[in-house]
Amino acid sequence: MPPASDAAARAYRLWTCLAGLALLVVVGAVGVSLADLSVRSEPVHVVSVLGLVVALPAANPAAIALLVLATFGIAVVVAIARGTVAIVRSHRLLHARLPVLGPLRGAPDITVVAHPGVQAFCLGLVRPRIYVSDGALRRLTDDELTAVIAHERMHRARRDPLRIVTARLLGEALFFAPPVRALARRYDTLAEIAADDQALAAVGGDTSVLAAAMLAFDGGVGPERADHILGVHRDYSLPLALAGMATAGLARVPGALCDRPCADAGDGARTRRLGLTPVLTRRGKVDGAVASTETCPYLLHAVGDSHVSVEVLHPGRGDRRTGGDHRHRARRHRHGLAARGCRPKRQGAGPVRLARPLPRRRARARALPLRKGPRRPERLLRQLRFGMAAADRKRARRARRRRERCQARDGRPARRRARGDIRRPPALLLCGRLARRPDRRRGAQPVRRPVGHRLAERQGDRSMIRTALATVAVSLVGAAPAAAHSSPDPVITWNRTLLSIVRTPGAQPPTVHPTRSFALLHAAIEDAVAGAPPSASRWAAATVAGHDVLSSLYPSMRPALDDQGQRERAEVPSATRRERGALAGAAAAAHELAQRANDGSSATPPSYVTTGQPGDYRPTPPAFAAPVFTHWGAIRPWVLRSGDQFRPPPPPALSSRRYADAIEQVRSLGQNTSATRTVDQTQIARFWAAPIQNYWNEIAQTVAAAHHEGLVKDARLFALLNLSLADGTIAFYDAKYAYRFWRPVTAIRETVDPGWTPLATTPADPSYPGAHSVISAAAATVLQGSFGDDVAFSVTSEVLPGVTRSFPSFSAAVDEAGRSRIYAGVHSSLDDEPGRTLGSKVAGYVLSHAGLPER
Structure with a gap:
């Protein structure tokens, strides 16, 4: 964590002093202007109109200036008041419309909302409340969730929502004061730094835990926050498209991305939990580390001892009318990277690959070297971002000109790509020399292509074919068990099993109500089915969850329960999916049984004494x-x-x-x-x-x-x-x-x-x-x-x-x-x-x- 706590505290105090000073200036200006506008005793200007003589007092320039200032101050106050009312109303609407599920067990001050993603926020101005999504409860580890809750509790304790809103309103109202604007912009960052300090204290100062939690958040701010927490980048100013490169900083911290059991993959599965979703597909070893993919905006492909590769996905800017034709390379732009002479040197670490997928097309690859050290070249990244946007605009203009030339020459519209065409455009290496194409105004010039261009295209085509075949295979494997199940699903079969057990004389303990057994059984099955990863069989997960719960509640029935569990698990043809589902089901059953171990159901019922009254x-x-x-x-x-x-x-x-x-x-x-x-x-x-x-x-x-x-x-x-x-x-x-x-x-x-x-x-x-x-x-x-x-x-x-x-x-x-x-x-x-x-x-x-x- 960079040493920013003292700076945050000083900025808080400075902002508070400046806000109070601004209010004092407005109030003083109003008072002075009212005091200086008194009419002088002797008239200075005499006006005679139709025989009527009117004496006018002399104008006081200082009073007029102060009056204008006071009027402007009142207008600022009114604007701030109107903005405050609008913000308060919006917070109330958000409180009323959030899909609230109820308070968090063990933490009644935290409200759980229905949202599949990882979200946590503090909402409210006067009485702020903390909201956490149910997706965060399922997908964050205990340490990560502890850090996130400590972070939001710090926001609530300091009433940061109210302070941030006040800072933004003053920054917009006092637009003529550069220090106020700068502090208003900086206040959000300082508030987050202070909350991060509290979160780090809650997890014993382990920056990797908080960084991994920020990386898992939805909304696109996770990688940038993670990079800042690890000390790689000290400013929250990177755009979304380039912020994903901050994940490389997380990879350079020892132990931050170490192998650990994934919470949703079950015990024994050693995978990496990265990005916005814990669902990972293990693909083998790359540079001695587990290579994994996931469907989210930030994909970490491989992390090794000497190689870091990060892929960031965001919408492309191809010409929609032409389908984003990228068959030719962009020329060097005068504002681009090459024109400014910013050709970075390759120092140590390998390239960070950025992919920008075009609409309905494969992504085109771009390579950028990552400099080893505590800081990244921010200026280089800003220039790169501007150069990429400029290259896209020029590419669209050239496509439009080609279409117009085709129409003028042939008298027919230009040929467009089919709607489903996913042909891979050629790779564009921005860290090398930008390719050019012949231009009529500059004369015919050779097209410079990077070395290995044809090989890269062939490898991309092969990768695309392998991906398609793998997708078809996974879909067929996933559909096979559903088609093979001829009996009712495990939910109904285990419900029938429990009904037969409670109807057996002596099977149900006399002091435990049967509804507890039904609730335990189906809570575990639902958790197993909902938490099973896509690579696991939900059928097997539900079967094992039901078997484990009933075996624990009714040990005398274990032989019959074992036979039923084996029969139902045998209906899943894939051994891999069956075993992964079994891990998820066993974890869900153990969790539910542990949660209800001390719920008071095993207590001795107190004796009843009647009073004999009517x-x-x-x-x-x-x-x-x-x-x-x-x-x-x-x-x-x-x-x-x-x-x-x-x-x-x-x-x-x-x-x-x-x-x-x-x-x-x-x-x-x-x-x-x-x-x-x-x-x-x-x-x-x-x-x-x-x-x-x-x-x-x-x-x-x-x-x-x-x-x-x-x-x-x-x-x-x-x-x-x-x-x-x-x-x-x-x-x-x-x-x-x-x-x-x-x-x-x-x-x-x-x-x-x-x-x-x-x-x-x-x-x-x-x-x-x-x-x-x-x-x-x-x-x-x-x-x-x-x-x-x-x-x-x-x-x-x-x-x-x-x-x-x-x-x-x-x-x-x-x-x-x-x-x-x-x-x-x-x-x-x-x-x-x-x-x-x-x-x-x-x-x-x-x-x-x-x-x-x-x-």
Whole structure:
């Protein structure tokens, strides 16, 4: 890191003093001008018009000058005020329109936004907030993310957004003051330097970590920032097209680009993580280092002990009307590199290759030597940039003239290249002598071509053919597994496996709710599918993630789980893609299991003590079992901030009319020998008697299989579904043991009919709110978000073999599931409506804050 901290601090203080001085000058000018404009006692000028004599005071030149200055100052203040209002409004709009996913786990002061790229910024003037994209969380290492967060926290602590805006406004308003303009331009840089110091302190002064993080950022500023952090270039003034050469500075720092396991490639894969995306394709060894390519504006091809090669891509400036004809070389331009005599010497390091791809064409290569040492020739780079632009303009003019000559000679339009023509233009070596072509005004001159031109063209053609063949091969290999899969995708198969496990007596621990297992399973599968690199099989990643999670949760089922995992992995024909997918799946499963290791689910449930007061819950007949899951409302939620985030209002008083009507309804319809309950209502009560989360997972299987969404969307759907069910379970247990409302059987036996018995056995937990209503509403909200409400489906009961019920919509199933508990005599309508509201709120929050963007 260059020693710029003291300079940044001095510049901060100097800018603050100058800003205060400017305000004092404006205020003083206004006061002095008002004081000096008093009318003199004796008239100096006398004007007589139509007999009227008017005495005018003498004009004071100093007062007039000060008045003009004050007027200008007021205009400046008004302009600054208007600009400030516009900026404040823009910040508010950005706050309102950002796709916010929720606070970062472990750092509530940081907000996560839905964006696939690497982004982090501090937004807001009065109360700045830090935003980090979910792409940054996935693609940055822990150290890099720590450095980036420390950098943005420094901006927030110093209120840099407000200071930067103020500096820019004053720089625009006081355009006549060169020092103010210079400080306004320099303030952004100084603020970044100060924030970089804080970021380096957070990572122990390791410049390579912060530089790699800046290199990964979207927006085109990463390489230049990385070069500055490493001390190669001390000024943020390079253009985007040439800033990519700063990556070479990163390559010269020992250990900055050392081989390390890529986070997205799995354990054991030794690749380099460079540029804007962590997806790398290993191509072999070049000068003793791993050569890798990636789809991003900055491509580092090879880094060796004595050779550095960087390729920068940016839009070309070819003539669109002629298709950018570059068959001939550009002439020497009077403002170009050769005309100024700036022919750099080749010192030590090899060439840095810059490629500028033309629209719909292959890139043309340009070579420039990189001088070894702590600084680059900035003047040379500026001249090079200007010469490149001038050469493009002259090339376009020559193409237009050739077309006009063809039209005049043949009476027909000039031949243009086909739309899909990707013929490689000849290489142009700017560090050597610029090539010329015959010119009518200067006479015929020989065309000078660099040595090895034909060989370079042939190598380029061969490289293009190899690239095309490799692309076709990769596409065929990637499509082969999808065509070979005849069974349902792993998301559905592992969901069915977990359903069979929780239905096995004794398999599920009695103090752990099954919704936690479903959420763990599908969170790991979704992470594996979303984080698997393109060279890995998502099918294998989902399979291994599901296998590892269930093997860890249910060790007694491991032999059967191993057999299923081997069968599903065998459906991936490519061994390489299968193994890479397995690495991604294993990493995702281990991560999710570690995240939920201390969530409170393994705590011993506290004993329940009843007060015996009317309305207070007490164990119910016939077994009078102790209440279950008394601790579940206090465990750490998956997406919610806490279990009581959407806690419903308390149930109505026992003396209210609403309570009396609800108890009377369940007394009439829910008795085991009820004469008012129909046969269909009895079947409904028994149909939905099993754990409600099992039904909605089966419904999701049916709907997903009918819509053929595919592995990626199925993984997201089941993850959102079971995260909502898990958090909904935490929320309703929090409300149940917060209000401790008694069950209908207790209320009816103690007030109306001591011998009343419900149709179904009453669960061993408080009544308010109803679990069936919460889970059904949450599941329906998630499914409606993916498929809409009007989706017809059928579901089979696990307690009534062979009985299937059909529904025209998800809402109809929610309504029937809620009413089934009234027909069974275990809930009243007081529990149904608040439960539906709670489930809908929980699922809506999960959909907007779970951090699973639509893909």
